[in-house]
Structures are given as structure tokens and as C-alpha cells.
Amino acid sequence: MTNTISKENYLKTILQHTTDTNEPVTTNDIANTMGTKAASVTEMLKKLSAQKLIKYKKYKGVTLTNSGRQQALLIIRKHRLWEYFLVEKLKFRWDEIHEVAEQLEHIQSDILVDRLNLFLENPQFDPHGAPIPNKKGAIKKSETFKLNEVRDNKESIVKSVSDQPDLLRYLSKIGISIGSKLKVIEQNSFDQSLLLLINNKVKVQVSSDIAKHIRVQP
Amino acid sequence: MTNTISKENYLKTILQHTTDTNEPVTTNDIANTMGTKAASVTEMLKKLSAQKLIKYKKYKGVTLTNSGRQQALLIIRKHRLWEYFLVEKLKFRWDEIHEVAEQLEHIQSDILVDRLNLFLENPQFDPHGAPIPNKKGAIKKSETFKLNEVRDNKESIVKSVSDQPDLLRYLSKIGISIGSKLKVIEQNSFDQSLLLLINNKVKVQVSSDIAKHIRVQP
DNA sequence: ATTATTTTTTAGGTTTGCCTAAATTAAAAA
DNA sequence: TTTTTAATTTAGGCAAACCTAAAAAATAAT
CATH class of the missing domain: 1.10.10.10 (Winged helix-like DNA-binding domain superfamily/Winged helix DNA-binding domain)
Structure with a gap:
């Protein structure tokens, strides 16, 4: 089994x-x-x-198959619960957690997952904003959009970002985190890069390669 | 490596x-x-x-070798830190932790061990009373005695017990935990079993097979 | 001091998960 | 539609960690 x-x-x-x-x-x-x-x-x-x-x-x-998906979702659940633990309890930075969570997700113990979840008070999203599947593997999906698909001059809130250490370090550096308010000031029609206003304060130019890893809600 | x-x-x-x-x-x-x-x-x-x-x-x-001992001690360190975490934070019973800790001890991440230790506030003993080696693998050993080597009518305090789920469940049942006060009332000269007074309250007969897994201090 | 018994090692297999190189199938280009 | 290219699968090997059965060494018993 x-x-x-x-x-x-x-x-x-x-x-x-x-x-x-x-x-x-x-x-x-x-x-x-x-x-x-x-x-x-x-x-x-x-x-x-x-x-x-x-x-x-x-x-x-x-x-x-359904059975395979179920199993995969429970591994994702473990991965994201551990990520949450590492950041909220052990004070890891979000770019440090991936490698460790890749190991922790394979620990086999149902009771451990249950009690970890209880200890963390049933968190709904991991530190990158990804939803944490529930005990049955069910995942609630929210309507989010890739930043590079947002129209100019629209404001939006960062809901999630991809789990890639390099990306995460870069986003920290330019001041983007979950919950940041972004406004796309203009899109460069040549390379599709975006000029962003972050939290009404800082202007930053980001490539479309970065932008597509940032998911936002209006 | x-x-x-x-x-x-x-x-x-x-x-x-x-x-x-x-x-x-x-x-x-x-x-x-x-x-x-x-x-x-x-x-x-x-x-x-x-x-x-x-x-x-x-x-x-x-x-x-020294190198091998060093490595082994750091695995023990991880094992015992995780055990402490499971009991103190996730509210595991002490007889539930062994199997999970056996898995967690193999997670490779120095930073994880450091931060877990910090989070737990540098605990010195695991839930069975075993000393937790420090970051360098050094272990402070205390003078304890096996309960079956204690003289009759001596009082002593439980300092540690062996990490075996069956034993731990039994000890819980008869009311022995780390810190319990024990008095050996008499030793059966035929089978070496002991009549104990636990915390000045309950009398229990314990086999020498159990007693040798309980370490005490006068 | 032999012989018998127990412990340990060697020899040869198995499974898992990976690899390279060759063969096959599918997809794209001419 | 045939040819070329790209993707995938098969065939055959390798290392890790286990196994059983047989051989060798150490220990115990006579």
C-alpha cells in the first residue's frame, strides 16, 4: 500500500x-x-x-486515475503543510523551504499529518499562496490570473507565486509578497515586460517570464 | 558526503x-x-x-571511528529533537512517537535542525528522559541507575526510560512517567520482581525485565 | 586436542530505480 | 506521400540493499 x-x-x-x-x-x-x-x-x-x-x-x-490523483493530492497536502510550518514556526524564508519540504512530504504517518494540521490551525494556503488540499484531497480553487494577462492600469492583489527559490528570492528583493498590491502601468509591446507599481510606492520593470509566475486577483 | x-x-x-x-x-x-x-x-x-x-x-x-560516532550522534540528536517536538508541540503520547521519529531523523538539512532546536528552545532531554546531543554531537551524561539495582526502601526519581512503545504504554498505565517518585518496598528473591510505591500513592509489582528499563536518581 | 556447534563470511540471486544505446513509432517537413 | 526528425520504448547494464545456501572461522564441548 x-x-x-x-x-x-x-x-x-x-x-x-x-x-x-x-x-x-x-x-x-x-x-x-x-x-x-x-x-x-x-x-x-x-x-x-x-x-x-x-x-x-x-x-x-x-x-x-482517481486513485492516483488522490494519492498525489495528499502528498501535496503534506508538502504545503510542512512549508507552512517551516515559515510560520521555524522562521524559514520562503525561498529556503522547498528542498526541505521535498523531503518532509514523504514521511508516512496519517496521525502526524492530522496533528500537524491541528497544530498549525488548519491553514488554507501555503507560504506561496498555493491552496492546501484538505484531508480528503479536495482543493478549493480560486479564480486568479497570471499577472501578464492583466490589462494595463488595473490594480490587483498578489494571491500566489510559483515555488521556485530563485524566483522567490527575486520577488523578495523587489518587494513583492503575497498580498502585495500591484498596478500594471504599461506593457512593453516588444518583449512583453511590465512596468509595475508595487504597493503604490515602488516602480519596477519585470519580464513576462517573471510575470507569468505571479497570480493575482482584481 | x-x-x-x-x-x-x-x-x-x-x-x-x-x-x-x-x-x-x-x-x-x-x-x-x-x-x-x-x-x-x-x-x-x-x-x-x-x-x-x-x-x-x-x-x-x-x-x-570518531567520524562515525559523530555522525551517529547527530542522527540521535535529530531523532530526539523530533521526539520532543512531537510530544510538546503536536501532543503525541510518548508511545506514539518512535516510528515517526525514525523517519524524521533522516531528513537532511542542517538549517532545519538548528531552527527546530531554536523553536523548541534548546531542549536537553527527549520525552523519555534521554539526553539530546548538542550541535557538535556532545552528550552530557548523568549518573543514573537501573531501578533493579536500587536497594530496598530507597527513594528515587525516574530520570529516563527505554524507547519501546510497549514498555511506554505499560508505564503510562501504571502511572510512571519522567519525574515520578519511586520507592522500592521489597524485591522478590525468586524472580527479582519489585514491589514499588509510586508517588507515595500506588503500590505496583513490576518484573525485573521492566525495572531494568527504568533509570533513576536517588 | 579433537570434534561439534555457533557465528560470520562468501557466493550467487532478487528488486528497485537509474543509466546508455539501439530500435520503434509518431509527428513534421519536403 | 515519402522522407526526415523527434519522441518513446525496448534491451541490456549497474549500484544499493536485501536475501538464501554453502563455506570458513571461531568458540564451546567432549
């Missing part, structure tokens, strides 16, 4: 690549994000398929 | 078997406590020896 760490990581990766698009994820995409080779991925897909955790047709990519 | 979980467990086991006796531990003893077979142990000993973590002569048992 208990999966290996490697299998858990595959499930998590497949979930991440299929939730937004609803499309099957390819062997190569999995290999790239996991830092393994395509051949290794194929091999693992066969095992996960035999366990009915994924739907896999040769050469056609993969999606999760 | 980073060892596998399996290697860490071997180091820990070797430490546990060599600290009190100062004698080399045998292949079979290691196999028994780890739940593996002697052949597997021999194989691993060769690897640990090649890494200069243990001193190993064929057929002659094993001891740790």
Missing part, C-alpha cells in the same frame, strides 16, 4: 503537469522536471499503470 | 550497542536489532569500513 519516494515523486509531477491543462503529460516532460531520462520514466509508467495509479497508453502520454 | 538512510541506521545501531559496553558489537547483534540477516550486515560493514566510519576486523565485531 505504501509507495516508494520515487513513485510519490512521479505521481506529484504528473499531477502538476495535468491539473491546469487537463491534457496527458508526455514522457519527456516528466523526465525533464524530474531530472531523469525518458527510458527511466517509461519504466516507471509501466509500474504505476500496473498499480492503476495512472492511465497510460504507449506513446500517448499519461494522466492520473 | 550524504549517507543513505540504511547506512545511517547501521551507524545508529552500532552506536547504541557500543556506548554503554565499550565493546565491539557483533554482526548477529546488529542483524537482530535491525531486522536484517547477518549476510546483509557483513556486506554493509565492508562499505562503512571503506568509508572509515567504523573499525571492522573480520569475525571480530565493530566499533565506530
